[in-house]
Amino acid sequence: MWGTAAWAAGILALLVLLPPAARKGFGEQLATHWNASGEPNGSQPLWAVVLVPAAIWIVLVAVAVFWRAARRWRGAVLVSCGVLLAGVQVSIVRANLSHTDWHDADPVTVGAVVTVVAAVAAGLVGVLMSGRRASSAARGQGPRMDIPAGERRVWLASTGNRWLYLLAAVIGVGASAAPLIGFGGPAAPMWLLTVPLLFASVSVLACSSVSVRVTERGMDVAFGPLGWPVRRWDAADIEWARAENRTPAQVGGWGYRLSGLGTTVMLRSGACLVVRAKGKDFAVSVDDAERGAALLNSLAGARTEQH
Amino acid sequence: MLLRLNIADNRPLHEQVAGAVRRAIAEGECGPGDRLPSARELSQALGVNANTVLRGLRALRDEGLLEFRRGRGVTVAGGADGRSALLERVRELVADGARLGYGRADLIEMIKEAQ
Numbered sequence: 544m545w546g547t548a549a550w551a552a553g554i555l556a557l558l559v560l561l562p563p564a565a566r567k568g569f570g571e572q573l574a575t576h577w578n579a580s581g582e583p584n585g586s587q588p589l590w591a592v593v594l595v596p597a598a599i600w601i602v603l604v605a606v607a608v609f610w611r612a613a614r615r616w617r618g619a620v621l622v623s624c625g626v627l628l629a630g631v632q633v634s635i636v637r638a639n640l641s642h643t644d645w646h647d648a649d650p651v652t653v654g655a656v657v658t659v660v661a662a663v664a665a666g667l668v669g670v671l672m673s674g675r676r677a678s679s680a681a682r683g684q685g686p687r688m689d690i691p692a693g694e695r696r697v698w699l700a701s702t703g704n705r706w707l708y709l710l711a712a713v714i715g716v717g718a719s720a721a722p723l724i725g726f727g728g729p730a731a732p733m734w735l736l737t738v739p740l741l742f743a744s745v746s747v748l749a750c751s752s753v754s755v756r757v758t759e760r761g762m763d764v765a766f767g768p769l770g771w772p773v774r775r776w777d778a779a780d781i782e783w784a785r786a787e788n789r790t791p792a793q794v795g796g797w798g799y800r801l802s803g804l805g806t807t808v809m810l811r812s813g814a815c816l817v818v819r820a821k822g823k824d825f826a827v828s829v830d831d832a833e834r835g836a837a838l839l840n841s842l843a844g845a846r847t848e849q850h
Numbered sequence: 851m852l853l854r855l856n857i858a859d860n861r862p863l864h865e866q867v868a869g870a871v872r873r874a875i876a877e878g879e880c881g882p883g884d885r886l887p888s889a890r891e892l893s894q895a896l897g898v899n900a901n902t903v904l905r906g907l908r909a910l911r912d913e914g915l916l917e918f919r920r921g922r923g924v925t926v927a928g929g930a931d932g933r934s935a936l937l938e939r940v941r942e943l944v945a946d947g948a949r950l951g952y953g954r955a956d957l958i959e960m961i962k963e964a965q
Contacts (some may be wrong), residue, residue, distance in 0.1 A: 695855040697895045699887045754887065756895045763894070770891065834852055 547621065551604045554625040558596045558632050562589055568640040574648035575635055581650030583638075592635065596628050616803055619669030626665045630658025685785035687844065688837040698757040698838045700829040704797060704810040707751035715744035750798040753808050755816065755829050757838050762818060764808070764827055766799075780820040784839040786832035789815045794826075851879040851887075855896065863898055867906035869941075870896075875915055875926055876935040886916065886924040913937060 562573070566589065573592050576585030587595070603624055607617045634654030642648050690696055718740035749767035756763045761778035765771065794800040794807040805824025807815065816832035818825050818839065829835065853870045861869070874880060886892075889907060893900040907924055910916045915930040915937075947957045 693856060693858045695857050697853045697855070699851055699853070699891065699895055701887065754891060756891065758895055758897070765891075770888075831851070838852070 547608070547617070550621060550625060551600075554629055555597060555600055557629050558600060559593055561632055561636055562592050565636050565640060568642070570643035570645060572645045573635065573639045574642075574645040577638075577651055581652050583645055583648045586645040592632075596632055600625070600628055616670075619666050622669040623662045623666030627658060627662035630654065630661060634658060685783040685840045686833060686837040687840045688834065690838075690841055695759065696838055697759075698831075698835045699754070700816075700831055700835060701752065701754035702810045702827075702829050703752035705751075707747055707798060707810070711744050711748035711751055714740055714747060718744055747798070750808070751810070753810060753827055753829070755827055755835065757835050757842070759842055761842075762839060764825075766808075774825075776818060776820050776825070778839070778842050781839060781843040782819045782822075784816065784818045784836035784843075786814050786836050787817045787826065788813060789826060789828070853879075853892075853896070864902045864905040864909065867892070867896060867898060867903050868909045871906065871910055872913075872915065872934050872938055875930050876938050878931060880926050882926050882928045882930055884926050885922065886926065888923060 562569075569589065572586040572588055574583030574585070575587045575592060576583065578584045604621065607621050634651045637654065638649040638651045639645065688696075718737050749772065752766070752768055754765050754770065756765075759778065760775075761781065762776040762784075763773055764775075765773045789804070789807060789809065790812040791797050791809050794802045794804055794809050797809050800807045800809050805826065807825075808827040809815075810828050813828065814830065814832045815826040815828045816835050816839075818836075851874055853874055855866060855870050859866050859869075871886070880886065886907070887895070889900050889903045892898075892907075893903045896903070907916060907918075911918055911924075913933075915927055915934050917925050917927045919925060943957065944954065947953070952960075
């Protein structure tokens with residue numbers, strides 16, 4: 544947390560203080576844009592050179608800190624964007640130094656290339672660091688349950704979202720109505736509209752309900768009223784499982800969601816069964832998630848003890 | 851819902867499935883009016899043929915624990931939780947009786963005499 548704050552403040556100070564510090568070398572306007580052959584073709588006054596990157600940086604930091612779904616990428620984004628903005632600012636100031644007319648400013652090709660390479664490298668380092676921390680911190684978590692000898696246990700749960708059912712139905716009606724009302728005129732082929740709509744309808748329908756099975760083999764998550772498609776996790780691959788409260792706002796909406804928290808099948812807010820396998824998180828919003836997680840942990844634990 | 855199956859059980863499979871669901875109802879895993887997972891889902895979870903599962907579920911319907919409704923699948927009948935718990939005890943009673951050499955008729959006599 545303090546590292547993030549120090550980084551944010553340091554970059555901000557550089558962006559704001561560097562141009563005024565070198566003010567004596569500039570004219571009224573500073574070159575801020577260059578064409579492909581390295582000649583300046585755009586300019587801004589000094590105050591804009593100070594404020595625009597500072598404003599971008601403040602908004603970026605605020606989003607990265609307060610948007611919980613993005614927390615996994617926070618470090619990588621802040622490091623690489625900070626390097627990028629600082630590099631751009633340094634290049635602009637350097638190119639404008641001792642040129643009173645912005646048309647005479649030096650080219651920035653070398654600075655731009657160095658900046659982009661440094662930003663990408665910093666971003667990669669950030670991704671690697673955050674990934675490593677996430678996988679080592681949460682090991683051995685989650686509830687367990689005792690399974691008496693001679694007993695086999697399976698856990699079943701399902702949820703549906705009637706609004707997604709309704710949406711799928713509406714899109715489906717739209718798909719079948721499109722050819723009837725002749726949308727797009729007689730010249731346009733009807734399937735151009737019908738096929739994508741049908742596809743959307745089936746996709747929404749598949750995400751509108753989910754049923755989860757935990758057996759000795761592992762976990763199966765079947766989507767849609769037909770129970771297809773199915774995603775499977777082998778018990779041996781599961782590192783841990785636990786229950787966690789999640790809201791649609793956290794994961795970016797309803798249905799099948801990809802976010803900083805991993806994959807979430809969000810059909811209602813509240814308890815979700817969260818599973819980590821092969822370093823990836825998967826969550827599904829079902830009731831009684833605590834016991835599902837406990838059974839999964841116990842089965843996965845029993846497997847690893849046997850081997 | 852959590853289903854418990856006895857591995858050492860040597861009863862026919864459909865009776866084991868019925869037993870697991872009966873126990874789940876008795877222990878409040880699913881209450882009256884709740885929808886049971888579909889027969890196909892149960893068969894996949896338990897690793898048992900779907901027809902075997904259906905046979906078990908039909909037996910529970912005949913005991914008055916489940917209701918089969920068109921379009922709504924299989925639901926737990928009203929008051930099934932208490933009845934299920936009682937039925938489970940009756941089964942144990944019959945099993946214990948058989949072990950000790952008392953037939954059903956003997957048990958019925960005993961129940962009639964019990965006040």
